[in-house]
Amino acid sequence: MRVPIRKGGKYTYIKADPYMTQEKFDDLKKNLQRLKKDVQPGLAKEVKRLALMGDFSENAAYQIAKGSLRSINHRMEEITKQINGAIIIKTNHSSHIVLIGSLVTIALNKKIIKYHILGSSETNPSAGTISYLSPLGQSLLNKSIGDIAKLKIDDKTIEYKILKIN
Secondary structure: OOOOOOOOOOOOOOOOOOEEOHHHHHHHHHHHHHHHHHHHHHHHHHHHHHHOOOOOOOOHHHHHHHHHHHHHHHHHHHHHHHHHOOEEOOOOOOOOEOOOOOEEEEEEOOEEEEEEEEOHHHOEHHHOEEEOOOHHHHHHOOOEOOOEEEEEEOOEEEEEEEEEEO
16 A cells, blocks of 8 residues: 655645745745735625625535635745745855855766755756755755765766855
8 A cells, every 4th residue: 555645734744844045035925915915805805795695505606715715814824834934045155065055066977067955945956946855955965066975866876076166
């Protein structure tokens, strides 16, 4: 029997990753303000209007509007928790070791790749942004220029040489 793997924070009590850039933090705040000022009041008015139509048990439109309002309220609560627990990543530090927020240039089989190491809420590997929690991110953390980061995948070991850290 296969056990389902749940996303952290949604169906489990695993906390979401608190590390994020200032830009992500600002986007979350904007989104929360938009939900509070534009979306939620409109849905609340719609629920009130539909409640005046009579019997709640047979009022499908009311049930749908109420579910939408509940969903928006839940989303606002999630964003508020994320904002309150946020740890802002300082991305403009210059260091000789790979830290969260570093832009790392690595060599892999004569191929040069750049990765920005951020929190898991901002990952986009195709754009060169990886999480510090990912296997590659973890193998790069706390390494210096010239170090070899080893990543074991199945029975192979891949070696990445760190060329530059910004």
